[in-house]
Amino acid sequence: MSRSSEVSKNVAAVKEYFVRGDAGRMDMLDLFTDEFQFYFPKFGIGKGKAEFAQFVQGLIGSLKSISHDIEALKFLEGHNFVVVEGTTEGVYGDGTSWSGGDTPGGRFSSVFEFRDDGLISRMHIYLDPDYSGKDTDRFLWGADRWW
Structure with missing residues (x-):
C-alpha cells in the first residue's frame, strides 16, 4: 500500500468481503x-460461486456466530494481491466460544488475488x-500454552 492514508481498491474489497x-x-x-x-x-x-456458497453453508451451519476484528x-x-492477517471470535453450535489471541484458535491469514477489473480471482x-482448541491430543506442547 502507498505511504498515504488512502486505502487501495483491493484492500477496500478485502475489508468489504469481511x-x-x-x-x-x-x-x-x-x-x-x-x-x-x-x-x-x-x-x-473449491471453484466458483456455487461451490463457495455450499462451503459457507457448511461452515456457518456449525457455528452460532463468527466475526473478524476488521x-x-x-x-x-x-x-494484484493482498495478504491479510487477523483474528476471529465466535461461538460453535454447542456453545463453545473462541477469541483469537485469547484461545488457541481464531487467528488466520488469507491471500487474495485480483484481476485487473478489481474482482477477486483467488482466495x-x-x-x-x-x-476453540478441542483437538487437545495434537497440542504437542500442552494445552496450557499462552495464545
Whole structure:
C-alpha cells in the first residue's frame, strides 16, 4: 500500500468481503469472479460461486456466530494481491466460544488475488479450523500454552 492514508481498491474489497461475510450477506460473492478459486483447511480447493456458497453453508451451519476484528487486520499488498492477517471470535453450535489471541484458535491469514477489473480471482484461507482448541491430543506442547 502507498505511504498515504488512502486505502487501495483491493484492500477496500478485502475489508468489504469481511464486513459482508460477518453480516451473513451472500452479496459478498459480487466481489469475486464467477469461477474464482478458494481454499479452506479441511475443505480443500473449491471453484466458483456455487461451490463457495455450499462451503459457507457448511461452515456457518456449525457455528452460532463468527466475526473478524476488521479494525485490527494487517495487510501486505502487491500489484494484484493482498495478504491479510487477523483474528476471529465466535461461538460453535454447542456453545463453545473462541477469541483469537485469547484461545488457541481464531487467528488466520488469507491471500487474495485480483484481476485487473478489481474482482477477486483467488482466495486461500490459512487457519486451524479447530477454533476453540478441542483437538487437545495434537497440542504437542500442552494445552496450557499462552495464545
